[in-house]
Amino acid sequence: MMFFSMQRQAWHAMSANRLRTFLTMLGMMIGVGAVVLMLAIGQGAQYMVEQSISSMGSNLFMILSGGTTSGGVRTSTGAAPTLTAEDAQAMTDLPSIAAVAPMASGSAQIIYGANNWATQVYGTTPSFLIVRDWNVSSGYPFTDSDVRSATRVALLGQTVVANLFNDEDPVGKTIRIRNSPYLVVGVLDIKGQSLDGRDQDDTILVPVTTAQRKLFGSQFRGSVRMIMAQATSAQAMNKAERDLNDLLRQRHHLSENTESDFTVRNLTALAEATAQTTRIMSMMLGAIASISLLVGGIGIMNIMLVSVTERTREIGIRIAVGARALDILLQFLLEAVIISIVGCLVGAILGVGGAWLVNKLMDTPVVITAWSIVMSFLVAAAIGIFFGFYPARKAANLKPIDALRYQ
Amino acid sequence: MPGHVIHTEHLFKQYETAAGISPVLKGINLTVARGEFVAIMGPSGSGKSTFMNILGCLDTATSGHYYVNGQDVTVLDRNQLAHLRNKFIGFVFQGYNLLPRLSARDNVSLPLVYSGASVPEMRTRAQELLEKMGLGQFSDFLPNQMSGGQQQRVAIARALVNQPSLILADEPTGNLDTATSYEIMDILTKLNESDSITIVLVTHEPDIASYAKRLVRFVDGQIVYDGAPPPRKAREAA
Ligand SMILES: Nc1ncnc2c1ncn2[C@@H]1O[C@H](COP(=O)(O)OP(=O)(O)OP(=O)(O)O)[C@@H](O)[C@H]1O
Ligand SMILES: [Mg+2]
Numbered sequence: 001m002m003f004f005s006m007q008r009q010a011w012h013a014m015s016a017n018r019l020r021t022f023l024t025m026l027g028m029m030i031g032v033g034a035v036v037l038m039l040a041i042g043q044g045a046q047y048m049v050e051q052s053i054s055s056m057g058s059n060l061f062m063i064l065s066g067g068t069t070s071g072g073v074r075t076s077t078g079a080a081p082t083l084t085a086e087d088a089q090a091m092t093d094l095p096s097i098a099a100v101a102p103m104a105s106g107s108a109q110i111i112y113g114a115n116n117w118a119t120q121v122y123g124t125t126p127s128f129l130i131v132r133d134w135n136v137s138s139g140y141p142f143t144d145s146d147v148r149s150a151t152r153v154a155l156l157g158q159t160v161v162a163n164l165f166n167d168e169d170p171v172g173k174t175i176r177i178r179n180s181p182y183l184v185v186g187v188l189d190i191k192g193q194s195l196d197g198r199d200q201d202d203t204i205l206v207p208v209t210t211a212q213r214k215l216f217g218s219q220f221r222g223s224v225r226m227i228m229a230q231a232t233s234a235q236a237m238n239k240a241e242r243d244l245n246d247l248l249r250q251r252h253h254l255s256e257n258t259e260s261d262f263t264v265r266n267l268t269a270l271a272e273a274t275a276q277t278t279r280i281m282s283m284m285l286g287a288i289a290s291i292s293l294l295v296g297g298i299g300i301m302n303i304m305l306v307s308v309t310e311r312t313r314e315i316g317i318r319i320a321v322g323a324r325a326l327d328i329l330l331q332f333l334l335e336a337v338i339i340s341i342v343g344c345l346v347g348a349i350l351g352v353g354g355a356w357l358v359n360k361l362m363d364t365p366v367v368i369t370a371w372s373i374v375m376s377f378l379v380a381a382a383i384g385i386f387f388g389f390y391p392a393r394k395a396a397n398l399k400p401i402d403a404l405r406y407q
Numbered sequence: 408m409p410g411h412v413i414h415t416e417h418l419f420k421q422y423e424t425a426a427g428i429s430p431v432l433k434g435i436n437l438t439v440a441r442g443e444f445v446a447i448m449g450p451s452g453s454g455k456s457t458f459m460n461i462l463g464c465l466d467t468a469t470s471g472h473y474y475v476n477g478q479d480v481t482v483l484d485r486n487q488l489a490h491l492r493n494k495f496i497g498f499v500f501q502g503y504n505l506l507p508r509l510s511a512r513d514n515v516s517l518p519l520v521y522s523g524a525s526v527p528e529m530r531t532r533a534q535e536l537l538e539k540m541g542l543g544q545f546s547d548f549l550p551n552q553m554s555g556g557q558q559q560r561v562a563i564a565r566a567l568v569n570q571p572s573l574i575l576a577d578e579p580t581g582n583l584d585t586a587t588s589y590e591i592m593d594i595l596t597k598l599n600e601s602d603s604i605t606i607v608l609v610t611h612e613p614d615i616a617s618y619a620k621r622l623v624r625f626v627d628g629q630i631v632y633d634g635a636p637p638p639r640k641a642r643e644a645a
Pocket of ligand 2: 455456457577
């Protein structure tokens, strides 16, 4: 039997029962739409996490003041900062550590001309840019000599620039941080969101000494809030963690059985865990959506079974005028596949449209990949064939006289 | 037996029902040569339809042999049987058996769908045959928009579309009034005489049987008479 006339037969059968055909397709539409939408949301989340992880810098440790209890809760934070810029300096000599940046931070009001903006100011050293893998998009970073002499210079994040400067080039301008003048030496590249959803570009960097002595003087007095350290390689992470602990315990004169007054956190491992969680969430979304696809497939099988029973006489007539079993099988399979593919097409469009709406209305990132569309297409065809096969075979194997006599 | 369109040897058929085994055909031996026009008559339940269905390869006998054109049908597989039904046999039913959602033209071309004809070829063949049946202007009509006689003529056109050498008709006029029945019989007679198509037809009416050239009478699953049909005057009188 020729394909063209087969399509015509299938079309006749489907248009004869428009409402039912539509309802069956609806099952597929919802299934495929849900899969495409859920994959888009899941992959959007994954994309965001990966983006933040790659913006974080690699092989990172964060060392915080204060110890850890067995439950993992940090004790006595803030009250007496125990880390110093000298601790950071000492870490640079460890062979497993590539770069170290101390951090003394606080929030401050920034003023430029008539504009003002509240943001987080970080006192650190030039190696911070290495540790965080961060570049300067215009101007220059401050230098080690700025750190030594505690000059009032600042590097601005893009969000700060956007809020303080209209169309001006900020480099070379003077801003006021907590009412003292600072020279803007450079502007940082865009970093985007961090893993916990903070805007990393809403920040200002100043020399750590400037922060300690001039900006947050009373608060820090030679100590820093935390230290960021980068291991030389991913393989060196375990050794680096031991080295950091040993070095700090020794420098803080802690005896064997006293608890540490600091905490070393493996940020890269944390990030990996987050990425893993997101991947699992993404897969779960897809899996849940797949169930509706399966239900859609069962709907097709159900309708095809009804259809075969209803059209037993028709099948008998076709067999009587010379249809082979294969012709009948293909006719019903084709119907099932057309229903599932048309349903899938509309479903994919609905899914993409839904993803677009989610993106616009809820400001959630979505990623639609070609393979998720191609996949749902293949799955739809497979479902059509799989769930259409049993009813189709049932039709094809009818004995002509039984089919003709069927009332 | 080569040269014979139909040849059956000791054809038996029995049905197994809840009440037990009931034999319906009890050893039918029948030979129909090319170009014959045979009418089968007999009381209701005597096994005529059962026999016709076996001849049309729609059903199978319990035992015995059936040869079509010398070919033993019992050894053919499903596809070969489908080919036989498609190309060699045209079946006309009492209840027309048209597909209700297809137009007259599409109904007529249905066998062509399964013999691999192209769509334009299907259209012209179907139109030709509808015209031959005097239904040229009805080709776009659905079955339920036509009278019984017209539907039966569509069904005959469908049976003819693949130029079969055998037409089997089980009470083709059973649902029609006398005048329309005669129209149908005139068509079949013409097919038999000018296209030399072999025809086997079942009927309860002697005047319909009188169109045939040979009469076979069934009683209780057996042939009790094989000879001349009733004289034509039965028809003239009606
Ligand atoms: N599928 C079946 N199962 C059981 N018995 C059947 C079946 N089909 C037919 N029969 C029986 O076979 C016998 C012959 O039936 P058949 O239809 O061949 O009769 P017929 O000669 O065509 O009668 P009519 O003139 O009424 O059409 C009947 O007694 C019928 O009950
Ligand atoms: Mg009968």
